[in-house]
Amino acid sequence: MARREYRQTAAFSLPTAISAPGYCPLAGRYRRGIAERLTYASFFLKIIRCSVRTNPCARLNMSVHLTQFADLGLAEPVLRAITAAGYETPTPIQAKAIPTLLEGRDLIGIAQTGTGKTAAFVLPLLTRLAQANERANPRNCRALILAPTRELAAQIDDSIRDYAKFMKLSHCVVVGGVKPRPQIKRLEGGVDILVATPGRLLDHVSTGALRLDGVKTVILDEADQMMDLGFMPAIRQIMSKLRKTRQTMLFSATMPAQIRKLASDFLDNPAEVSVAPQSKPIERIQQEVMLMDASAKRNALRDILKAEDVKLAIVFTRTKRGADRVVQNLEKDGLRAAAIHGNKSQNQREKTLANFKNGSVNILVATDIAARGIDVDGITHVVNYEMPTVAEVYVHRIGRTARAGTDGIAIALVEPDERTMLREIENLIGKYLTAEGAALHIPKPVKKPGGGNRGGGGGGQRRGSRPQGQTVTATGSRKPGGRRPGQGGQRKAG
Numbered sequence: 001m002a003r004r005e006y007r008q009t010a011a012f013s014l015p016t017a018i019s020a021p022g023y024c025p026l027a028g029r030y031r032r033g034i035a036e037r038l039t040y041a042s043f044f045l046k047i048i049r050c051s052v053r054t055n056p057c058a059r060l061n062m063s064v065h066l067t068q069f070a071d072l073g074l075a076e077p078v079l080r081a082i083t084a085a086g087y088e089t090p091t092p093i094q095a096k097a098i099p100t101l102l103e104g105r106d107l108i109g110i111a112q113t114g115t116g117k118t119a120a121f122v123l124p125l126l127t128r129l130a131q132a133n134e135r136a137n138p139r140n141c142r143a144l145i146l147a148p149t150r151e152l153a154a155q156i157d158d159s160i161r162d163y164a165k166f167m168k169l170s171h172c173v174v175v176g177g178v179k180p181r182p183q184i185k186r187l188e189g190g191v192d193i194l195v196a197t198p199g200r201l202l203d204h205v206s207t208g209a210l211r212l213d214g215v216k217t218v219i220l221d222e223a224d225q226m227m228d229l230g231f232m233p234a235i236r237q238i239m240s241k242l243r244k245t246r247q248t249m250l251f252s253a254t255m256p257a258q259i260r261k262l263a264s265d266f267l268d269n270p271a272e273v274s275v276a277p278q279s280k281p282i283e284r285i286q287q288e289v290m291l292m293d294a295s296a297k298r299n300a301l302r303d304i305l306k307a308e309d310v311k312l313a314i315v316f317t318r319t320k321r322g323a324d325r326v327v328q329n330l331e332k333d334g335l336r337a338a339a340i341h342g343n344k345s346q347n348q349r350e351k352t353l354a355n356f357k358n359g360s361v362n363i364l365v366a367t368d369i370a371a372r373g374i375d376v377d378g379i380t381h382v383v384n385y386e387m388p389t390v391a392e393v394y395v396h397r398i399g400r401t402a403r404a405g406t407d408g409i410a411i412a413l414v415e416p417d418e419r420t421m422l423r424e425i426e427n428l429i430g431k432y433l434t435a436e437g438a439a440l441h442i443p444k445p446v447k448k449p450g451g452g453n454r455g456g457g458g459g460g461q462r463r464g465s466r467p468q469g470q471t472v473t474a475t476g477s478r479k480p481g482g483r484r485p486g487q488g489g490q491r492k493a494g
C-alpha cells in the first residue's frame, strides 16, 4: 500500500494499524504488518538455529559458561548430594557434558581418569531416571554402565550410591570373580542402574537371568581399556542386543581408530566433548625419570618410598609375580605394602583397596589390569617400577595421582632395555622426560615434541652405560644430590 493512500484513510482502527503494513501516522514512519513481522522473526530464528546446528560447539560453548551446578539443570536431590559431597563447581567435563546429556543426546567424552568424568555421566543419568519416573522390569535394567574392571565397576557403583543418596533408585554391580548366584537374585526384581563388566554381564544374559531390552541409557566407560583387555567382541554383542531408541555415551581417555569405529556404529549423531588433549598426561603431575640398571631398582624404590612426602603410593609392575616380589622386598624393608593383581580373589582385592583407602597400607603394588579404575584421592606418588609395554598405559598409570585438583609425582625407574619405551612415551605425550645429557643417550624422537626442555651439550656415553641411579625430570636444571635418602645419582629439579 502506498504511503499517500494510507494517509488518506481517515478512520483507521488500531487493529488495522498493527496488522496492516504501511505508513503509521502515530509512529511517523513505515511499519510492517503482522504477517511481515512474523516472516522476519521466523527468518531470524532460523538463522540462529542454523548457526547452533552447523557449529556443534555453539551448544557446548553455551554450557561452558554455566559454571555452577545449579545452572546445569540437574534434579534437586542430585544437587543436594553434590553439596553433601563437598563439590563447589563443576569440572570442565561436567560443565560441558551435563547439559548435553540432559537433552538426551548421545555423547563421546574424551577425558582422562581424575577429571570428574564419573559424575559427568552419573549426575545427568540420575536426573533423567528421576524425571522418567518408571520402574525397572524384573530381570531387566533401565540404565547399563559397562566398565573394564571389577574395581572400576565397584567405584562407579560407590559414586552412584553417593550421588543418589537422596533418591529412591536401585543399583547394583555385576562383575566376574565372585559367585553369580547373589547377582542373579539381585537382578530378579530388576534394577534401575546396573554397573557391569562385559564378560559376566553376557553370562547372565545367556542364562536368561538378565534381559537388555529395557535399557534406555548405556554408558561405556574407559572404552579404550575395554578394547585393550579384549572386550571389544563382547561389547559389540551387548550393544547389538539393546533397543534402538536409547541414549548412548562413550568415555575414553584416548580415541584410537577402533573406538571411533565403535562410536560410529553405535552412537547416533553424538556430541563430542574433550577436556584434555588426547593422550596428554595431566599437567599437574610432576614426571621424573631415574635411569638405572635393573639390579638397582629395589633399593631405589625403597628410598623413594621411605621419603617423607610419600603419603599414598602406587607402584606398577608388569607381572603379577613381579608385584608379589616387590611387596615382599618392601615389607622386608619395613614398609607397609600390599599387592593387587588378577591372581587375587575379589575379596582380597576389595580388602586391599579398603586398607589402602583407610591408610593402613600406604603402598599398593599393582599390575595394570588390577589398577584400572582405582580411584583413591590423595595418591601422592606413582612409581613405574617396570615400564609398561604400551605407551598409552603410562598415561593411565600416572593418572592415578593428581586427582581432584591435587598435585602428584610420577617417577619411572628405567633400565637400559626400557629406554625405547621411554622414547615412545615421550613421543606420545609430546614432552621429553629426560633432559639435557640424559636425552642424548636415547635415540632422538623422530619428531620434536612441543614443550620439551632440552638442553644441548654433554653426551658421549653409549646407551646403557650411564651410572646407576641418575635421576632426571622433564624440566629444570641439573641439581646435585637427591631429595631421597640413599640415592647415589643426580637429580633434576622439576
Ligand code: AMP
Pocket (backbone or CB within 6 Å): 086, 087, 088, 089, 090, 091, 094, 112, 113, 114, 115, 116, 117, 118, 119, 375, 377, 403, 404
Ligand atoms: P573421576 O574422574 O570420575 O574418577 O573423578 C575423580 C575425583 O574427582 C573423584 O574422587 C571425585 O569424587 C572427584 N570429583 C568429581 N567431581 C568433582 C567436583 N565437581 N568437585 C570436586 N571433586 C570432584
